[in-house]
Amino acid sequence: MKKDRIIIIDGNSLINRAFYALPPLMTKEGHHTNAIYGFITMLFKVIEEYQPQYIGVAFDKKAPTFRHKEFKEYKAGRKKMPPELGEQMEPLKEVLDALRIYRIEIEGFEADDLIGTLAKYCEAKGFESLIVTGDKDALQLASQDTKILITKKGISNLEIYDDKKVLEDFEVTPLQFIDLKGLMGDKSDNIPGVPGVGEKTAVKLIKEFGSVENLIQNTQQISAAKLREKIEDNREQAILSKRLATIVTNVPVAMEIEELKVEEFDRDRLLELFKKYEFNSLINKIIGNEKRENQGEGKEQEQNANLCIVTISHKEAFEEMMKEIKKEKTMVLKSITEEKNIVKNKVIGLAIAVGEKNQYYIDFSDYKDENELIGLVKKLLEDDTIEKVSHDIKKELLHFYPYGIEIKNIVFDTMIGEYLIDPSKSSYSIKELAVQYLGENLLDEEDLRGTGKNKLEIEAIPREKLQTYLCQQVRIINKLTKTLDEKIKELQLLELYYEIELPLAEVLASMEFKGIQVDKHMLEDLKIEFKEKIDNLTEEIYRLAESTFNINSPKQLGEILFDKLQLPPIKKTKTGYSTNVEVLEKLYDKHDIIPKILEYRQVTKIKTTYIDGLLNIMNPITGRIHSNFNQTVTTTGRISSTEPNLQNIPIKLELGRQLRKVFGAQQDYQLIDADYSQIELRVLAHISEDKNLLESFVKDQDVHTRTASEIFQVPMEEVTSAMRSSAKAVNFGIVYGISDFGLAENLNISRYKAKQYIESYLEKYASVQKYMEETVKIAKEKGYVLTLLNRRRYLPEITSRNFNIRSFGERVAMNTPIQGSAADIIKIAMVKVYKRLKEGNFQANLILQVHDELIVECPNYELETVSTIVKECMEQAMDLKVPLKVDLAYGPTWYDAK
DNA sequence: GAATTCTGCAA
C-alpha cells in the first residue's frame, strides 16, 4: 500500500524567500503582494507535484521561546522585517484560511520545532513527510521518510533531500548537521559556535569525532595546537550552540492529525481575495482547473457551454439574422482575417452577438457566393440605425476597409473603455476583462495557435476552434458593455469617452490605412552610402584599437576602452562599464578612437533603425508605410506608434534630419505640418493660473527667454543664449516634475546650483509651486490624478515608504495632468480635423500625429482651405486661459514642411 | 526562442 504523504511548510522561511526573490508587486491601492504571490505560487506547485493527503503551514509566534530563555542573545541583532513584507503576513494567512490549509502556531515554539515534532510523529505513523523551507537547518530532520525540500535560487527550484542526499552533499549525517552548527555557529540566529571554526574545519572535526560531545572529551587527539585551544576554551559555548540549533521534536501539541487533512478550498472566498490582490494568473489557474475537471468530453464542448451559435452560410439565414439585429438595434462584432497586408486582408470569420443569448457566426469560406456575402455585410455594417459594439473597433474598421466597407454608428469599445478606467494596465485583452469582471476563463490567441515554432498560421486554425473563440469574445463583450459604461459614467469620463476616444479610433484606423509615402530609391541609395561610411569607420576603429571586436557590444567596447587602452571609466552600469554618449564625450580628447566611435554610433543608429528599419517594413503594394497607432498603451493618454515608430524620426542633428526627405506627399500633393507651440507650458499656465506664465503667453513672448529673465533677474533684452538654454532646461524640468538631481544631470551643473535655479523659478512662479504642491497632496489623498478632461491615472507609488518610489510617484503626479491634458487637446483636434475633412469631401487626409504635431497629406488645390481648417481645429480645440498657438508649414516632404 | 540590458531616437 502506498504511504500517506504530508507536506509541512515553514511559513516564515518561505514568505521571506518569496519576498526577496520577486520584484515588488503592488495592487492599485498600494498593497504589496509579491511575497503572498510567490508563496502561493510555490504552494500550488508543491501540491500539484506531490499530491499530498495532509498539509500544514507552520509559523513562528512572537512570544519568546525556550531558546531565548536559555541564551538571551538568541536571534539578537536580527534585522526587523521590512514593512513591505510585514504587511503581507496577515493577508497570507487569510489566503491560507480560504484554502482551508491548517496553520500550526504555538506560543513559545518556533516553526522549526513544530515542524520537527510533526515530522517525527508522522514518521512514526508511517507517513512520508515533505518539509518545504528555505532554511538548511531543517536538514537535521532528514531521513528515509522525511524529506526536506529547500528552495534554490529564486522560488521555482526546489532541491529534495533525504538522509542519503544529505550525506552525499555535506559528508555528514542529518543529525551531525546539528553538531556542525554547534561548532560553526549561525550568524543569522546569533548562535556563537566556536570562534574561528568555519564550515571546512567543522566538517573535518565532525567526520573525525562524530559529535560535539565526543570532540570535547577527546580534545587531546586534535593535533593542531591552536585549534585544540580554541575548542577547549569554548566547550560550553559549543554545547550551548548545539542545543540552540537542535530542533525540538517533542513539543506538546494538542492537535489532531486529521485537522491537517487536505480539504476542498473555499472557492468564493479565495477568488475574492485573489481579486483583491490582483492575482489574475492565479484566478485563471483556478478557473482553468475547474473547467478541465468539468470537462470529461473535451475542451471544445465545455467552451461552447455558454454559447448558442447560429452559423450563417446563405442569404436566407443572413436575412433572418438581420431581422433579429434590427429588432435589437445593437450588435457586437469581432472578426478575424488572414495576416497578409493591411490593404488587402481577407476576412475569414465574423462573429456577431445580438442580445445576451444569441451568437451568429459567418465562416467566409463556407458561404458560397462571396460577392453576395460582402454586399450583405456591407449593408449590415454601414446601416446607420444599428449600433456597433466591439473590443478594439479600430481593428474591425481595418478588417473591412479593404472591402470598401465603413462600419457606421460605433457606440462602444470595451478595450478603450477599460483603458480609460485604468490606463496603467499592461494589456487590455478580452480574456483579461473576462477574468477580472466575470471570473470567466476564455481561450486566447495562444490557446488557438500555440507558441514558438508550433505557432499556427491563422488559416491553419481549425474552423470550429475559430468559431468558438470569436463567439466567446462577442458574448463577453456584450456582457461587459453595460458594466464598463456605468464605470465610465461614475468616473465622469463620458465626454472623454464618447466625444473623443471613441471617435478617435476611427481617425487612427484611417491614418493607418492611408499610411505615408516613402521614397524607396532614396532609402536604397542611403543604405549604400551609409554602409560605406560604416565600413570605413569600422576599419579605422579596429586600426586605432589594434584589434577587431564588436563595436556594437558595450561589453567588448568597454574592455577595449577601459582595459586595453586604459581610459578612465567614468560611469558603470549594472553589468559593467558604461559606454554611452555622455561617457564618450567626456573622453573625447583622450584618444583618437573616441570621436570615431561616436560617429560610428550615430551612423549605425540611423542605418539600422531608420534606413533598414523603414525598408523592411514598407508596404509592397502601396509603397507606403502604415504605422500602427495604439490608443491604449500610454499611462498619460498619449498615442504610441509602432512598426515602425514614426514618432521618433530624427530631427535634432542634420545628418538624421535628412531622413525626413524620404517621407513625402504623393504627386500634386503637399505635406502640411502643424504643431502646437509650447502646449505643455500653456496647459501648465492654465491649470496653475500663474500670473507670470499667463502673461508670457498672452503677450506671446518667447517663454524660455521670459523664464530666463525671471530666474536671472535681468531684462528680457539682456538674456543671453546661455541663460535662455538653462531656462529652457528648467522649464522642461518643471513639466517632468522637477528634482535638483535631474536638472543638475541635464545641465551638467552641480546639484547645489540646480537647486538654486529651481528655487528662484518657484519664487517667481509662485502659483506653479502652489499647483505642484497641491497636486501631490491630492494624489496622496485620493490615490490618483486627473487631466482637464478627467482622464485618470492611479499612483500607488506615491504612498510608498521607499524614497525613490515615492519620489517617482510625486513627479508623475505633477507631470501626468500636464502631459495628459496636452494629449486630450490634440486628440480633440484630431477628431475635429478628421470630421471637417470628411464632411467637406476634401481629398486631404490626416496621416500622422507626433504628440503635439499633426501631418496632413493635401492636394495642391486644397492647400489654403485645408491649412486654415487644420489651424483652426487645433487652436480651437479647447478654450484655455491662454491662447493655443499653432505653427503651420507645408512642403513636398516632411523635411521641407518643418 | 524569449526575456533582459544597453543604447539612443522623438515629444
Place this chain on the structure above:
DNA sequence: TATTGCAGAATTC
C-alpha cells in the same frame, strides 16, 4: 535621481 514612448543588437536564461 527628470515625463512618456519604441527599437535594434547583444547577451542571458
